[in-house]
Amino acid sequence: MQKRRREPAGDEPCGWLFDIKEFAVHDGPGIRLTLFLKGCPLRCQWCHNPEGIDPHPQTMTGPAGTRVVGRRFTPGEVASIINVQADILRANEGGVTFSGGEPLHQAAFVAAVIDRLDDVHVLLDTSGFASEADFRLVAGRCDLIYFDLKLMDDARHRAYTGAGNACILANLRVLAGMGVPYVVRVPLVPGVTDTPDNLRRIAAAVQGLPGLERVELLPYNRAAGGKYRAAGMTFAPDYDETRPCNTDTSPFIEQGIEVRVT
Amino acid sequence: MRKELREMRHRVRAKGHAVYRRASAPDVLSECEAEGLSWPRRVARLLRRQCEAETPVILPGERIVFTRTVPSVPPIYSEKEWDALFAAGKRHELGPISNICADWGQLLHQGLLERRAVAEATRAERADDPAAREFVECAMDGVDAVLELAARYEAEARRMGETETADVLARVPARPARTFREALQALRFVQAMVWLNGHYHVGLGRFDQYMGPFLEADLRTGRLTVAEAEDLLAEFFISLNKDTDLYPGVQQGDNGQSLMLGGVERDGADAVNELTYMALRVARDVNMIDPKINLRVTPQTPLDLLELAAQLTRQGLGFPQYSNDDVVIPALVDCGYDLEDARDYTVAACWEFIIPGKGMEIVNIGAVSFPAAVNEAILDGLAHSADLEGILERTRKNIRAQVDAQVDRCRNIILPPAPFYSVLMNDCLEQGRDLSTGLKYNNYGLHGACSANAADALAAVKHFVFDRGELEPSELVDALITNYDGREDMRRRLAREGPKVGNNDDRADAFLVKLFDFLADACEQCRDNGRGGILRPGTGSAMYYVWLARGSEGMAEPVVGATADGRKRGDFFSSSLAPSPGAPVRGPISVLQTYGKIDYRRICNGGPITMELSDTVFRDPESIRKVAMLVRTFAELGCQQFQLNALNADTLLDAREHPERHRDLIVRVWGWSGYFCELGPEYQEHIIARHMHGLT
Numbered sequence: 001m002q003k004r005r006r007e008p009a010g011d012e013p014c015g016w017l018f019d020i021k022e023f024a025v026h027d028g029p030g031i032r033l034t035l036f037l038k039g040c041p042l043r044c045q046w047c048h049n050p051e052g053i054d055p056h057p058q059t060m061t062g063p064a065g066t067r068v069v070g071r072r073f074t075p076g077e078v079a080s081i082i083n084v085q086a087d088i089l090r091a092n093e094g095g096v097t098f099s100g101g102e103p104l105h106q107a108a109f110v111a112a113v114i115d116r117l118d119d120v121h122v123l124l125d126t127s128g129f130a131s132e133a134d135f136r137l138v139a140g141r142c143d144l145i146y147f148d149l150k151l152m153d154d155a156r157h158r159a160y161t162g163a164g165n166a167c168i169l170a171n172l173r174v175l176a177g178m179g180v181p182y183v184v185r186v187p188l189v190p191g192v193t194d195t196p197d198n199l200r201r202i203a204a205a206v207q208g209l210p211g212l213e214r215v216e217l218l219p220y221n222r223a224a225g226g227k228y229r230a231a232g233m234t235f236a237p238d239y240d241e242t243r244p245c246n247t248d249t250s251p252f253i254e255q256g257i258e259v260r261v262t
Numbered sequence: 263m264r265k266e267l268r269e270m271r272h273r274v275r276a277k278g279h280a281v282y283r284r285a286s287a288p289d290v291l292s293e294c295e296a297e298g299l300s301w302p303r304r305v306a307r308l309l310r311r312q313c314e315a316e317t318p319v320i321l322p323g324e325r326i327v328f329t330r331t332v333p334s335v336p337p338i339y340s341e342k343e344w345d346a347l348f349a350a351g352k353r354h355e356l357g358p359i360s361n362i363c364a365d366w367g368q369l370l371h372q373g374l375l376e377r378r379a380v381a382e383a384t385r386a387e388r389a390d391d392p393a394a395r396e397f398v399e400c401a402m403d404g405v406d407a408v409l410e411l412a413a414r415y416e417a418e419a420r421r422m423g424e425t426e427t428a429d430v431l432a433r434v435p436a437r438p439a440r441t442f443r444e445a446l447q448a449l450r451f452v453q454a455m456v457w458l459n460g461h462y463h464v465g466l467g468r469f470d471q472y473m474g475p476f477l478e479a480d481l482r483t484g485r486l487t488v489a490e491a492e493d494l495l496a497e498f499f500i501s502l503n504k505d506t507d508l509y510p511g512v513q514q515g516d517n518g519q520s521l522m523l524g525g526v527e528r529d530g531a532d533a534v535n536e537l538t539y540m541a542l543r544v545a546r547d548v549n550m551i552d553p554k555i556n557l558r559v560t561p562q563t564p565l566d567l568l569e570l571a572a573q574l575t576r577q578g579l580g581f582p583q584y585s586n587d588d589v590v591i592p593a594l595v596d597c598g599y600d601l602e603d604a605r606d607y608t609v610a611a612c613w614e615f616i617i618p619g620k621g622m623e624i625v626n627i628g629a630v631s632f633p634a635a636v637n638e639a640i641l642d643g644l645a646h647s648a649d650l651e652g653i654l655e656r657t658r659k660n661i662r663a664q665v666d667a668q669v670d671r672c673r674n675i676i677l678p679p680a681p682f683y684s685v686l687m688n689d690c691l692e693q694g695r696d697l698s699t700g701l702k703y704n705n706y707g708l709h710g711a712c713s714a715n716a717a718d719a720l721a722a723v724k725h726f727v728f729d730r731g732e733l734e735p736s737e738l739v740d741a742l743i744t745n746y747d748g749r750e751d752m753r754r755r756l757a758r759e760g761p762k763v764g765n766n767d768d769r770a771d772a773f774l775v776k777l778f779d780f781l782a783d784a785c786e787q788c789r790d791n792g793r794g795g796i797l798r799p800g801t802g803s804a805m806y807y808v809w810l811a812r813g814s815e816g817m818a819e820p821v822v823g824a825t826a827d828g829r830k831r832g833d834f835f836s837s838s839l840a841p842s843p844g845a846p847v848r849g850p851i852s853v854l855q856t857y858g859k860i861d862y863r864r865i866c867n868g869g870p871i872t873m874e875l876s877d878t879v880f881r882d883p884e885s886i887r888k889v890a891m892l893v894r895t896f897a898e899l900g901c902q903q904f905q906l907n908a909l910n911a912d913t914l915l916d917a918r919e920h921p922e923r924h925r926d927l928i929v930r931v932w933g934w935s936g937y938f939c940e941l942g943p944e945y946q947e948h949i950i951a952r953h954m955h956g957l958t
């Protein structure tokens with residue numbers, strides 16, 4: 001089996017995963033294996049993986065009892081989990097997806113895993129919230145990037161995710177110069193990200209960017225709050241969850257941008 | 263689907279036609295006794311009286327006719343005499359021949375009159391053989407009775423002004439079918455006659471193979487458009503649901519009306535045809551529990567066919583069930599089947615591979631309880647300071663003992679005569695022999711039940727007791743005997759942290775493979791099952807995942823208490839090939855990789871990998887395509903049989919609370935699907951539990 005890129009050298013940076021999911025049909029092309037990396041610097045009000053936020057292991061308590069979420073792996077362990085399925089993933093137009101949490105929060109680990117992979121398509125699913133160095137470290141090793149854009153207004157971004165969007169927008173420009181194809185994904189949160197103004201501004205920001213494959217609008221999932229209680233956290237959205245999302249694609253179509261609602 | 267068909271479907275589901283059912287079946291017993299009739303003649307008389315008691319009913323708009331009006335099958339012997347018939351041996355299930363498959367193509371190409379002529383010739387030839395003579399006379403009487411009823415249906419159609427229907431019935435089933443409609447009508451009518459004669463689990467075989475040429479001819483000559491053909495097929499499928507409440511089975515829906523699509527022809531050529539696709543489309547749109555669809559695949563099966571099949575899966579019916587020709591056919595050949603016959607395989611009621619027209623096989627004589635074999639070995643082994651080898655040796659012996667006991671019990675199965683069913687098989691009339699005396703293939707099937715829990719238990723002992731020394735043998739024995747009372751910590755560790763089947767983890771999978779090797783070894787020791795056949799080991803569990811855990815009246819196998827995989831007494835076992843309920847499993851690909859390790863060349867009776875996927879997986883065409891790829895992966899990994907379910911746990915929970923809102927909710931139970939609300943509570947519970955542990 002041909003190795004993907006380079007032989008790893010030196011210390012193994014260990015990493016934390018909170019889930020590994022096979023046959024994840026909504027995480028990219030073909031049959032994929034998705035790794036959920038623990039830890040995210042953002043605090044989106046609508047985050048549906050609250051157990052992915054804290055970088056440390058934690059307990060989840062549900063009807064079936066209590067379990068510890070978060071397990072430490074070496075890059076070699078994760079790579080071998082992927083590699084035993086590499087042939088299947090490749091034969092089915094798929095590969096591996098790094099998701100989270102925010103995978104770039106453990107950028108060195110993710111890069112080390114990728115370096116140990118056989119010939120497998122790699123997709124990074126990221127909020128873009130990372131240092132440029134970390135972003136380049138991982139994105140440069142990927143075949144496709146799912147890049148989230150949530151809110152163009154910096155103050156609102158801060159209000160809803162706990163941080164401003166400057167480094168996200170900066171990384172988007174970095175990505176546009178890297179030659180790695182990418183999809184910009186917009187989670188549609190009713191009254192927050194789905195406003196005509198925000199969608200127009202996103203369209204303007206991505207219009208003409210080299211490497212952009214398309215924009216995907218992801219309608220709000222009412223199950224978002226499902227896991228908070230089990231994780232010992234509170235789900236407190238200040239928007240109206242029951243409102244239907246605005247899925248108007250015209251701001252993108254008008255700019256000649258390929259757009260899908262998924 | 264057209265409005266008329268939707269209404270027809272609704273009426274059948276609401277059992278509107280039940281008003282035509284008589285209060286009781288005819289009294290056949292008295293005359294049988296008065297005339298002192300032999301067994302074969304009683305079976306023939308039964309069919310005659312059943313046919314005579316039927317009242318032709320043609321419902322408005324119906325083009326594929328037959329509505330059963332005699333709701334039950336009357337006895338032909340008093341209870342005492344019936345028992346006495348089997349005193350020298352063993353009765354299989356209810357007695358009458360069941361769970362085999364006729365050569366329906368032969369019926370369609372010859373018609374019953376030509377079959378009758380064969381019987382007539384044999385009667386003349388074998389004038390000096392009273393048994394042969396009696397058999398063919400009974401067979402002819404059956405044909406006559408069936409044709410008389412068909413003639414009365416024809417007359418009723420004429421009376422109602424349904425000229426086309428009358429013309430069809432004037433032709434079939436007496437003579438060879440010429441059109442798709444005639445072929446469907448002949449099949450519907452004659453299959454219903456087999457049920458009426460007291461047989462059950464009446465399989466439909468390779469439907470697209472024997473029916474496809476009629477469809478193709480009609481489309482070619484312009485006699486039918488595709489839409490018209492689909493309507494006829496839909497009507498035929500709906501008609502198979504009319505009498506399902508009258509059929510015997512463990513639960514309603516367990517009726518064995520299974521059909522097979524796809525595969526290869528007897529010469530090995532690709533057999534997929536226009537009807538393969540049409541049957542999948544129509545089954546998807548009709549969306550009822552019968553017929554149960556099976557699809558033969560290989561790694562080369564085109565994705566568009568698998569995508570269509572995945573759309574059917576999305577309906578939540580639990581079918582199609584897939585079998586992998588690349589695995590099944592060589593295994594059947596190894597078992598002694600001729601290559602051409604092996605290529606012609608279909609499935610019996612649930613999943614066992616049989617050859618239409620050529621098999622008088624009893625594919626499910628029982629089950630080997632892997633959990634009992636393993637649990638006893640662990641308890642006894644640990645109590646006697648055995649090492650892992652010692653426990654495995656005990657397991658091997660226990661499995662062998664169970665197989666031997668099953669073989670002994672079934673050495674002398676007595677099969678009742680089935681003269682009319684024999685008309686539909688190969689060579690019975692030609693040779694003057696009832697099918698109950700044997701057909702070309704006469705094998706038995708014996709399933710290894712609940713394998714995942716048993717393998718996990720062995721893996722746990724190796725891991726926690728022998729490899730890591732974290733558990734003292736006596737501690738584990740105590741915990742098992744006391745059902746983990748006060749040892750919840752230990753139980754959780756065994757249940758959650760041990761190696762588990764379904765993760766492509768050799769630490770557990772090696773034991774899975776070993777259990778089936780033990781079973782195959784034991785079965786191979788039995789060279790003659792008493793009927794000139796062998797014993798085929800299989801991987802199905804049927805209802806044993808419930809029965810072995812909780813017991814069932816009349817079950818020979820013992821109820822198994824707490825097990826070393828962290829399962830408490832009374833908790834369900836795994837069903838067929840599926841990870842233990844609640845075991846941490848990474849996902850579908852690992853499950854398939856695990857089950858690809860079993861040596862299916864030896865384990866050839868069938869029994870599917872069962873897998874639940876959330877219905878959200880099926881929400882868009884791209885995802886449907888991925889489900890199709892998953893099925894292709896199943897075939898590529900060398901697995902044998904695969905049964906996928908689309909389920910929504912919330913819907914199931916709501917259906918349990920509010921059955922009235924979910925009358926049409928269909929779920930897969932084991933080799934069959936049923937209406938969720940009509941299932942017993944323990945089966946509802948298991949299905950919900952299965953989905954809670956679902957993979958995606």
Ligand code: SF4
Binds near residue numbers: 040046047101
């Ligand atoms: S970026 Fe993603 S993982 Fe992080 S908080 Fe937001 S939604 Fe959750």
